[in-house]
Amino acid sequence: MRAYPVPLAVASAALFCALVPSLPYGYFQLLRILVCGVSCYGALIAMERENTTWMWLFICITVLFNPIIKIHFDREIWQVIDAAVGLLYGVAAVLFRKTPAPSLPATQSPS
Numbered sequence: 001m002r003a004y005p006v007p008l009a010v011a012s013a014a015l016f017c018a019l020v021p022s023l024p025y026g027y028f029q030l031l032r033i034l035v036c037g038v039s040c041y042g043a044l045i046a047m048e049r050e051n052t053t054w055m056w057l058f059i060c061i062t063v064l065f066n067p068i069i070k071i072h073f074d075r076e077i078w079q080v081i082d083a084a085v086g087l088l089y090g091v092a093a094v095l096f097r098k099t100p101a102p103s104l105p106a107t108q109s110p111s
Helices: 006-017 025-048 052-064 075-098
Strands: none
Touching: 006 025, 006 075, 025 052, 025 075, 052 075
């Protein structure tokens, strides 16, 4: 599967926009859904590339931003988390774009 860095970049920008203090609560609900979905996508890409470190980072982010079973923190803590995850997504977007997916072994046709 080819990795597309656009979802990671969009989620990174949305996370940095979340640092604006006067956003409505609905933005943060949509942000949870976006980040959870993009983290699932990132974990899938990392798993296919056999990069367990990135895979587990994305799984932890998925759990943290899960929109169904919410984890509650103060706004100040969420701002730090949003900035850290936004930076992580930016790094992942660059790394996923630069590293090719592993090629599948060629199958030999019967002669």
